[in-house]
Amino acid sequence: MSYRRAMPNPRPDQWIRVQPEGLFVVPGGFHVDPMRPVPRALVTHGHSDHARPNNAAVLATAETLAIMRARYGDAAGGTLQPAALGESMRIGEVDVSFVPAGHVLGSAQIVLEHAGSRVVLSGDYKRRPDPTCRPFQPVLCDVFVTEATFGLPVFRHPPDSGEIARLLHSIALFPERAHVVGVYSLGKCQRVICLLRQAGWDRPIYLHGALQALCDLYESLGVPLGPLLPATGASKAELAGQVVLAPPSAIADRWSRRLPDPVVAAASGWMRVRQRARQGGVELPLVISDHADWDELLATIDEVEAGEVWVTHGREEALIHQLRSTGRAARALALIGFEEDDGA
Numbered sequence: 001m002s003y004r005r006a007m008p009n010p011r012p013d014q015w016i017r018v019q020p021e022g023l024f025v026v027p028g029g030f031h032v033d034p035m036r037p038v039p040r041a042l043v044t045h046g047h048s049d050h051a052r053p054n055n056a057a058v059l060a061t062a063e064t065l066a067i068m069r070a071r072y073g074d075a076a077g078g079t080l081q082p083a084a085l086g087e088s089m090r091i092g093e094v095d096v097s098f099v100p101a102g103h104v105l106g107s108a109q110i111v112l113e114h115a116g117s118r119v120v121l122s123g124d125y126k127r128r129p130d131p132t133c134r135p136f137q138p139v140l141c142d143v144f145v146t147e148a149t150f151g152l153p154v155f156r157h158p159p160d161s162g163e164i165a166r167l168l169h170s171i172a173l174f175p176e177r178a179h180v181v182g183v184y185s186l187g188k189c190q191r192v193i194c195l196l197r198q199a200g201w202d203r204p205i206y207l208h209g210a211l212q213a214l215c216d217l218y219e220s221l222g223v224p225l226g227p228l229l230p231a232t233g234a235s236k237a238e239l240a241g242q243v244v245l246a247p248p249s250a251i252a253d254r255w256s257r258r259l260p261d262p263v264v265a266a267a268s269g270w271m272r273v274r275q276r277a278r279q280g281g282v283e284l285p286l287v288i289s290d291h292a293d294w295d296e297l298l299a300t301i302d303e304v305e306a307g308e309v310w311v312t313h314g315r316e317e318a319l320i321h322q323l324r325s326t327g328r329a330a331r332a333l334a335l336i337g338f339e340e341d342d343g344a
Helices: 062-076 160-173 188-198 209-220 254-258 274-279 294-304 316-325
Strands: 016-019 022-025 030-032 057-060 079-082 089-091 094-100 108-114 117-121 143-148 179-182 205-207 228-230 243-246 263-267 284-286 308-314 329-332
Touching: 057 062, 062 079, 062 209, 143 294, 143 316, 160 179, 160 188, 160 263, 160 284, 188 205, 188 209, 188 243, 205 209, 209 228, 209 243, 294 316, 308 316, 316 329
Parallel strands: 057 079, 117 143, 143 308, 179 243, 179 263, 205 228, 205 243, 263 284, 308 329
Antiparallel strands: 016 022, 022 030, 089 094, 094 108, 108 117
């Protein structure tokens, strides 16, 4: 039986509004992932374009709050309230619950129920298995608010295991060289580490100093990463044949000169675009993404049975065209402030 039903009054687009601060839920009196400080913020996950500092009150999962404290200190928010996954709470006139989004540790979709409608705000999400976070949980809804970072048919991500196998094969071919992989500090770094462990890499993995704090936080929150060592201070002989993880910006910096004839790799969904890899000087592009690809976006929208889809950011035009061609109502919210970064 389909979840789709006739929209009651008031419709969701009458009580969820786009403001300069971001998406505002009027009957609840709160914003979701606001771009500017607000009195009350509900936050889907810890990436800086969704979790910004200096809100008066923040409601998010305990892991997201821990990430915000680690990044912002006292500026994480005036009052920080943890939300337990799956538990419903009443905020103003809206029933609110958080369910897993599968994006990074602590990431959640936010489910809103008001005036006979259910709206799911996905935040960022992926559908691939990830040992560092809970898997995406589909929720039947009337309106699905989705990202579209990889909302073009060209973006079809290969299996993660195959990309890690390519990295390990390159290490076997060039044991005298270090393999430095550009990774975003939150989520991608820890996921690549765990994928390497799953593939049998039990040797130490070397880290740029900017990655250490969040790796420590992940381990403190119950995500084992195995032996990690600082890359800074290690000799070239010690780094030969090893995996070194670093922020993409550091690889283009003089920092990378300390590495022995490095093979430059990058782990991102954008590595599907060869021109981006070439522009970044990437010799070994690894298509490992923390976002849903084109097929997964469409499959997810089918799975939640939403009759109406709102697209927050990314490749809105192609996704909206595809959805409308299949009879779904779809529109762009035109939110400003969500970044397109190498962490995708």
